[in-house]
Amino acid sequence: MDQVVQNVIFALSETIRNRLSGQSARSGYSSMSRRPISTRPVLYPLVLAAIAIIANYTLRIVFLDIDYLRQYIITETIVPILLAAPLGINAAHKRRDIYKLNLKLQEMVDHDALTRLKSRQFLLSNFKANTEDNCVVMMIDVDHFKALNDAHGHQVGDRALQHMAGIFVDCCRSSDVISRYGGEEFVIVLKDSDLHAAAMVAKRIRKTLAQSPLDTGNGEVTLTVSIGISLLREEDDIEDALVRADTAMYLAKEKGRDRIELEVVA
Numbered sequence: 001m002d003q004v005v006q007n008v009i010f011a012l013s014e015t016i017r018n019r020l021s022g023q024s025a026r027s028g029y030s031s032m033s034r035r036p037i038s039t040r041p042v043l044y045p046l047v048l049a050a051i052a053i054i055a056n057y058t059l060r061i062v063f064l065d066i067d068y069l070r071q072y073i074i075t076e077t078i079v080p081i082l083l084a085a086p087l088g089i090n091a092a093h094k095r096r097d098i099y100k101l102n103l104k105l106q107e108m109v110d111h112d113a114l115t116r117l118k119s120r121q122f123l124l125s126n127f128k129a130n131t132e133d134n135c136v137v138m139m140i141d142v143d144h145f146k147a148l149n150d151a152h153g154h155q156v157g158d159r160a161l162q163h164m165a166g167i168f169v170d171c172c173r174s175s176d177v178i179s180r181y182g183g184e185e186f187v188i189v190l191k192d193s194d195l196h197a198a199a200m201v202a203k204r205i206r207k208t209l210a211q212s213p214l215d216t217g218n219g220e221v222t223l224t225v226s227i228g229i230s231l232l233r234e235e236d237d238i239e240d241a242l243v244r245a246d247t248a249m250y251l252a253k254e255k256g257r258d259r260i261e262l263e264v265v266a
Contacts, residue, residue: 109121109122110122112179112180114158114161114162114180115161115162115164115165115180116165117165117168117169117178117179117180117186118177118178118179118180119179119180120179120180120181120182120187122179123177123179123181123187123189123238124238124239126177127177127189127232127237127238133192134191134192134193134194135189135190135191135192135193135231135232135241136189136190136193136194136195136197136198136229136230136231136232137187137188137189137190137229137230137231137232137238137241137242137244137245138187138188138189138190138198138201138202138227138228138229138245139181139185139186139187139227139228139229139230139242139245139246139248139249140168140185140186140187140188140205140225140226140227140249141184141185141186141225141226141227141249141253142160142161142164142184142185142223142224142225143223143224143225143226143253143257143258144224144257145157145160145183145184148160148221148223152216152217152218152221156214156216156217159214160214160221160223161180161184163212163214163223164186164209164223164225165178165180165186167205167208167209167212168186168188168205170208171201171204171205171208172188172190172201173190173191175191175192176188176189176190176191177189177191187242187245188201189232189238194231195229195231195262198229199229199260199262202227202229202260203260205225205227206224206225206227206258206260209222209223209224209225210222210224224257224258225258226249226250226252226253226257226258226259226261227249227252227259227260227261228244228245228246228247228248228249228250228251228252228261228262228263229245229248229260229261229262229263230242230244230245230248230262230263231263244263244264245263247263247264248261248262248263248264249261251264
């Protein structure tokens with residue numbers, strides 16, 4: 001992470017901390033408005049994601065709190081001449097650096113840092129309403145992942161997730177959206193597909209995993225997954241399909257894991 005990004009994240013953290021604890025800002029901004037979502041003080045917030053959009057000297061930040069649940073949206077109106085200082089940007093190159101910064105921050109928000117797959121936020125925001133035809137959602141959970149972590153350590157657990165990510169990419173098309181949904185859960189949105197084609201992709205994933213054991217440094221481990229599959233219907237948004245895929249995935253776990261289950265249609 002270069003110095004410009006570090007400076008922005010530090011500035012955001014300080015500004016949010018001051019505002020949430022009722023302190024006055026000392027950053028040189030001319031004014032601030034906040035959409036109140038929570039008044040709970042956050043003394044040491046973890047900046048997970050920040051989007052900087054510069055337009056008419058306005059900086060819009062999306063700040064995700066440490067508990068992953070609370071979202072703060074802050075809009076700053078910035079005195080132009082003071083913009084360069086808090087961001088560490090040379091005034092002569094301000095526009096160019098801000099553009100690069102915006103791209104870099106957007107990249108951070110859109111991708112999972114460990115696996116480099118798309119992030120949960122990207123998935124939910126880009127499929128908020130179903131504008132795609134013939135999409136299928138796959139919810140994938142790594143079986144016995146906690147036991148793997150306990151037996152071999154978190155570094156091996158991280159490598160297992162990266163190993164999974166590589167297999168998903170190999171088994172899917174470039175047009176499909178592959179995301180790390182959280183922990184050991186992944187979501188794949190297959191475009192221009194149906195349940196039968198999705199089941200074939202899921203079988204390919206299971207077969208590839210069986211043929212590609214993970215080297216733990218203390219022997220090999222064959223990873224397995226439980227997969228639930230659901231159609232993304234015309235009237236759905238992504239969360240509707242995710243609920244059905246999640247239900248199917250847990251049915252696969254109840255039936256013994258290392259299985260594929262299609263959504264149950266009432």
